[in-house]
Amino acid sequence: MSGKNMEEKVEQATNSKNISLPVSRVRLIMKSSPDVSCINQDALFLTTKATELFVQHLALSSYKNGSGKETNTLSYSDLANVAEETETFQFLTDILPKKILARDYLKSLEEMEKDDENL
Amino acid sequence: MDGDSSTTDTTQLGITGEYMTGGTYVLQTQDDDGDESFNDHEDGNGSKDYFREQDIYLPIANVARIMKNAIPQTGKVISGNFKNVSCNLGSKDAKECVQECVSEFISFMTSEASERCHQEKRKTINGEDILFAMSTLGFDMYVEPLKLYLQKFREAMKGEKGITPVTVSEGLGEELTDESFTGQLPAGLITADGQQQNVMVYTTSYQQIPGVQQIQFS
Numbered sequence: 525m526s527g528k529n530m531e532e533k534v535e536q537a538t539n540s541k542n543i544s545l546p547v548s549r550v551r552l553i554m555k556s557s558p559d560v561s562c563i564n565q566d567a568l569f570l571t572t573k574a575t576e577l578f579v580q581h582l583a584l585s586s587y588k589n590g591s592g593k594e595t596n597t598l599s600y601s602d603l604a605n606v607a608e609e610t611e612t613f614q615f616l617t618d619i620l621p622k623k624i625l626a627r628d629y630l631k632s633l634e635e636m637e638k639d640d641e642n643l
Numbered sequence: 644m645d646g647d648s649s650t651t652d653t654t655q656l657g658i659t660g661e662y663m664t665g666g667t668y669v670l671q672t673q674d675d676d677g678d679e680s681f682n683d684h685e686d687g688n689g690s691k692d693y694f695r696e697q698d699i700y701l702p703i704a705n706v707a708r709i710m711k712n713a714i715p716q717t718g719k720v721i722s723g724n725f726k727n728v729s730c731n732l733g734s735k736d737a738k739e740c741v742q743e744c745v746s747e748f749i750s751f752m753t754s755e756a757s758e759r760c761h762q763e764k765r766k767t768i769n770g771e772d773i774l775f776a777m778s779t780l781g782f783d784m785y786v787e788p789l790k791l792y793l794q795k796f797r798e799a800m801k802g803e804k805g806i807t808p809v810t811v812s813e814g815l816g817e818e819l820t821d822e823s824f825t826g827q828l829p830a831g832l833i834t835a836d837g838q839q840q841n842v843m844v845y846t847t848s849y850q851q852i853p854g855v856q857q858i859q860f861s
Contacts, residue, residue, distance in 0.1 A: 545705050553699050554745050554768075557753040559761065564771030566793060567756070571749060573792050574777060577785050578748050579706060580713035583743060587714050587730065596717055598710070600736045603744070612781045615751055616744050 547572050585610060699743040707738045752776045 550572045554563055588626065589609065590602030600623065607616040714730040732738055753768070755776035760768050770793060777785050 544709065545701055549699070549701050550749060552832040553701075553754045556699060556792045557757060560753060560757050560768065562767035562768045564767050567768045568817045570770050570789055570793060571752060571774045573699070573789055573850055574752065574773070574782070575745055575749060575787050576709055577788065578782070579709040579745060581739060582744060583713045596730055598714065598730055598737050599731050600740055602739055603737060613720050615780070616747060617746055619743050620740065 543569075543572055543576070544571050545575060552573060581614065582606070585613070700746050701705060703742055705739055708740050710738070710741060751780060752782075754846060755780055 541612060547568060549593055551563060553628075554560060582603070585597050586606040587604040589606045592599065592614070600620075603623045604620045607613045607620040608622070710732060711730060716730075752773060753776075756768050756772035759772050759775055760766070774786050774789065777783065777789070
């Protein structure tokens with residue numbers, strides 16, 4: 525088998541497998557779930573591939589849903605919004621809390637303290 | 644990194660475990676292949692004390708790339724020239740956030756798949772478990788494309804006799820399939836010419852064996 529032939533084969537195979545995320549890292553994350561012992565090759569591949577689809581899905585949904593279309597920007601708040609509004613992404617609401625500006629938060633704290641004083 | 648999970652029991656070591664537990668470990672593996680060993684110990688409790696699941700992420704560069712490619716590029720006119728502009732992912736914020744979401748997603752799928760696995764009294768999570776989890780958790784739309792990808796993947800694997808790609812070998816520790824062992828072995832048999840296919844054995848005193856051609860070396 526010539527060198528070039530080998531190269532082509534590997535490239536072809538990589539394209540067919542078509543993964544752009546490190547499988548070993550995916551496996552690590554999977555293993556950190558409680559009670560997980562063995563993961564077979566298919567499961568690992570499917571999870572990795574699904575994760576890619578998920579990233580695409582999340583990014584696109586957030587972008588479409590968000591205000592960034594005019595400015596061509598994807599921001600954190602777009603993600604937080606899509607998590608709240610889309611059923612599929614609702615499992616993310618805990619890790620995507622809507623952000624509040626520090627000064628607004630401090631303001632509301634002040635107001636709460638005032639209320640306490642008045643009581 | 645200490646690969647021996649038996650040392651995580653700090654009472655045995657007689658030292659305070661403070662430096663081992665409670666810390667946040669963001670995994671930075673330089674060599675993704677070699678680091679699997681510490682994770683292969685199957686005693687469930689030991690290896691999990693090293694890290695919390697929320698601290699393990701996929702590399703931000705990979706994640707960002709997928710995000711950018713997913714979002715349609717817009718055409719913009721910049722100083723008189725028409726340019727294709729990809730989406731601005733803003734500060735690190737959005738990217739890091741997606742990183743965390745990804746880990747969450749993987750854990751979410753895995754625990755669902757794991758549950759099903761246990762229900763059916765099996766120890767190994769297989770492809771079906773994952774697909775089932777996707778379907779159950781609202782990611783039904785991934786299932787069909789994933790099945791196709793899996794098919795392609797299997798075909799690619801079969802066609803790769805002798806080539807063991809990095810992306811696949813990680814999983815081999817879990818379950819070895821027949822395919823992983825097929826390799827092209829070099830032909831090691833030397834057959835002699837002649838009507839009878841005999842292996843030539845050279846001895847100091849050779850006899851004339853009928854039917855076998857003699858080879859003379861000059």
